[in-house]
Amino acid sequence: MVLGVAAYTLRRRFVRxxxxxxxDWLWMHTWLGIITVLIAFLHENYxxxxxxxxxxxxxxxxxxxxxxxxxxxxxxxxxxxSGVVGRLLDVWQAHVIARDASxxxxxxxxxxxxxxxxxxxxxxxxxxxxxxxxxAYCLKALDSMSNIATLPVPPISPQEQTDFARAHETLLDRxxxxxxxxxxxxxxxxxxTWRSIHMILAPxxxxxxxxxxxxxILTSILGIHFS
Ligand code: HEM
Numbered sequence: 001m002v003l004g005v006a007a008y009t010l011r012r013r014f015v016r017x018x019x020x021x022x023x024d025w026l027w028m029h030t031w032l033g034i035i036t037v038l039i040a041f042l043h044e045n046y047x048x049x050x051x052x053x054x055x056x057x058x059x060x061x062x063x064x065x066x067x068x069x070x071x072x073x074x075x076x077x078x079x080x081x082s083g084v085v086g087r088l089l090d091v092w093q094a095h096v097i098a099r100d101a102s103x104x105x106x107x108x109x110x111x112x113x114x115x116x117x118x119x120x121x122x123x124x125x126x127x128x129x130x131x132x133x134x135x136a137y138c139l140k141a142l143d144s145m146s147n148i149a150t151l152p153v154p155p156i157s158p159q160e161q162t163d164f165a166r167a168h169e170t171l172l173d174r175x176x177x178x179x180x181x182x183x184x185x186x187x188x189x190x191x192x193t194w195r196s197i198h199m200i201l202a203p204x205x206x207x208x209x210x211x212x213x214x215x216x217i218l219t220s221i222l223g224i225h226f227s
Contacts, residue, residue, distance in 0.1 A: 006206060007025075009202075034080060037077055048074070067219075068211055075209060082198050086198050089194050096183065100180050104180040109181065112177055113181065116178060123141075126163045127163075131156070137153070142174075
């Protein structure tokens with residue numbers, strides 16, 4: 001079952017031609033993972049899941065017993081717990097991005113980046129050939145990631161007032177879209193960071209689980225004993 005859960009990475013990365021949609025594979029990955037840990041609890045009669053880790057034997061002394069059986073169980077528990085956290089983060093991430101994309105008037109990351117670039121070109125065009133205070137203000141506003149509403153507005157000559165008002169409005173729009181882009185990127189980054197942790201935990205846990213499973217099969221089922 002553990003290998004079945006891990007097969008998700010095969011479909012996602014290595015053999016994309018495997019039948020079924022990635023979404024269905026993730027569904028299988030999630031539920032098979034949860035059922036696996038429940039069965040692992042069951043086959044050891046729910047021992048080791050109570051606080052105190054090694055029970056009456058105390059400390060962490062049991063971890064290497066039964067060919068690292070308790071370690072395999074804890075590794076599986078940690079992996080499944082991490083998976084559940086990740087699934088929740090995935091839902092949260094999708095929610096944040098969808099809400100943001102529907103309220104910013106532009107959409108998701110790629111469209112936002114394109115629109116922000118367009119707004120920057122507009123500001124550059126408006127400030128071309130204008131007075132020094134006009135240009136300096138626009139440059140500062142384009143450089144600053146902070147709220148441009150707090151930037152002091154310089155004295156602008158009456159003939160530049162209309163273009164300055166347009167540039168200012170464009171800069172405000174850009175700042176609003178930048179904040180939206182940052183929110184979406186942050187949500188993605190949080191999920192990607194979790195993903196890296198889950199993917200580091202997975203091979204470590206798999207090694208311990210496979211070691212335990214193979215040696216238990218060899219000794220308890222096939223009766224081969226190592227001196
Ligand atoms: C035996 C237990 C598990 C193993 C060995 C395992 C292993 C993996 C691996 C290797 C990946 C990376 C796939 C890739 O990108 O190539 C992955 C992704 C993931 N796993 Fe698990 N996992 C387990 C349990 C779970 C459980 C129980 C859940 C959810 C409740 C879960 C949720 C996820 C999610 C959400 C992803 C990222 C999906 C994506 O972005 O495509 N995992 N898992």
